Amino acid sequence: MDADVTILGAGIAGLAAAVACTRASRSVEVIEQAPALTEVGAGLQIAPNGMRVLRALGIEVPGIDSQAVHLIDGPSGRSLVRMPLGPGFRLVHRADLIEALARKLDGVTLTLRAQVTQIEGDADLVFDDGTRRSARRLIGADGVRGASRGFVAPDHPQRFTGQVAWRALVPVDGWPPEAQVHVGPGRHMVLYPLRDGRLLNIVAVEERSAWTAAGWSQTDDPSNLRRAFDGYAAPIRELLSRVETVNLWGLMDHGALPRWTRGACTLIGDAAHPTLPFLAQGANLALEDAWALARMVEDPAAYERARRDRVTRALAAAAGNARSYHLTGVPKMAAHAVLRAVGRVSPGALLRRYDWLYGFDPTA
Numbered sequence: 001m002d003a004d005v006t007i008l009g010a011g012i013a014g015l016a017a018a019v020a021c022t023r024a025s026r027s028v029e030v031i032e033q034a035p036a037l038t039e040v041g042a043g044l045q046i047a048p049n050g051m052r053v054l055r056a057l058g059i060e061v062p063g064i065d066s067q068a069v070h071l072i073d074g075p076s077g078r079s080l081v082r083m084p085l086g087p088g089f090r091l092v093h094r095a096d097l098i099e100a101l102a103r104k105l106d107g108v109t110l111t112l113r114a115q116v117t118q119i120e121g122d123a124d125l126v127f128d129d130g131t132r133r134s135a136r137r138l139i140g141a142d143g144v145r146g147a148s149r150g151f152v153a154p155d156h157p158q159r160f161t162g163q164v165a166w167r168a169l170v171p172v173d174g175w176p177p178e179a180q181v182h183v184g185p186g187r188h189m190v191l192y193p194l195r196d197g198r199l200l201n202i203v204a205v206e207e208r209s210a211w212t213a214a215g216w217s218q219t220d221d222p223s224n225l226r227r228a229f230d231g232y233a234a235p236i237r238e239l240l241s242r243v244e245t246v247n248l249w250g251l252m253d254h255g256a257l258p259r260w261t262r263g264a265c266t267l268i269g270d271a272a273h274p275t276l277p278f279l280a281q282g283a284n285l286a287l288e289d290a291w292a293l294a295r296m297v298e299d300p301a302a303y304e305r306a307r308r309d310r311v312t313r314a315l316a317a318a319a320g321n322a323r324s325y326h327l328t329g330v331p332k333m334a335a336h337a338v339l340r341a342v343g344r345v346s347p348g349a350l351l352r353r354y355d356w357l358y359g360f361d362p363t364a
Contacts, residue, residue: 003029005297006135008116008148010037013269013286015101015140018108019057020294028108028247032114037102042169043194043201044097045179048088048358050284053291056363061100064093064193067177071172071339077233080336081343083351093194119151137297138265149271154261158252165205166225168246172200182236187228188325203277207326211250220248251276256311261300269291273311279318285311288362314357
């Protein structure tokens with residue numbers, strides 16, 4: 001019998017949607033083009049809004065409880081403000097979250113090595129081997145380059161933000177359980193530990209005038225990363241000297257698609273609203289989407305109404321963070337003076353402006 005819900009993509013959004021739909025007593029099939037549920041990549045910051053979804057799904061994710069967000073001036077190494085975090089912030093390896101979600105796929109039909117190249121009609125799937133199949137209700141969780149996004153919004157534009165990002169992992173010992181943001185003119189770096197503090201996740205962003213690489217992500221020479229941050233403090237330069245493998249990608253601003261549903265296909269996560277990595281909310285918003293759509297799968301218009309304003313606000317907040325991290329000259333000096341003053345008086349005040357984001361309970 002055909003599944004009530006077919007999900008394209010077995011990433012975080014797709015697997016969370018599968019678990020949520022089965023808990024809503026729907027039969028589910030997940031279609032994934034990869035040969036196994038393995039996940040490359042590195043770290044994620046799960047915030048309380050995302051953690052509430054995981055707990056409601058009965059998923060325990062191994063990770064490190066993050067104690068703070070620590071802003072540091074990159075060139076000098078001087079602390080600007082350390083903002084303590086409450087409970088519910090966790091630093092997680094992406095592969096560990098995928099594994100935890102996969103363990104909850106009881107009753108879900110998982111079809112691997114199956115690539116959907118096109119969607120036609122209402123929700124008719126065309127596979128790369130030429131076979132075809134119709135879906136009763138289709139959830140597109142196959143990302144910005146997936147068939148579902150191409151079906152729902154084929155002409156939606158993207159804009160290069162003027163920034164590229166490197167991602168790498170290095171072994172460490174004794175790194176503090178916090179997310180550090182080392183800011184500087186035209187560039188910044190985010191560092192946080194993973195897996196009992198044995199690994200350090202590095203995301204480094206640099207402003208550029210153009211991005212011409214054909215791929216979404218590419219392997220880069222670590223010396224390019226080191227050269228971009230050679231004006232940073234000695235501990236950062238030493239850390240980067242130990243990077244052996246690094247990936248680079250151009251950061252594109254897609255915004256939220258004008259519509260998330262066409263026919264019987266509805267988008268979630270990056271397929272609907274790719275998020276710039278400056279607020280660490282990509283995975284969290286995907287988890288929220290998965291929970292919401294599982295309860296409104298027969299009324300996707302209601303799902304979109306419930307989600308659009310919040311997602312749009314989160315995307316705007318992420319874009320704003322990038323601008324504030326890369327200040328130069330007088331604006332930089334003024335902003336850093338304010339940060340240090342706030343840090344002395346009320347270090348938690350800066351995070352309270354995100355109460356609307358972290359305090360939201362998607363499962364309520």
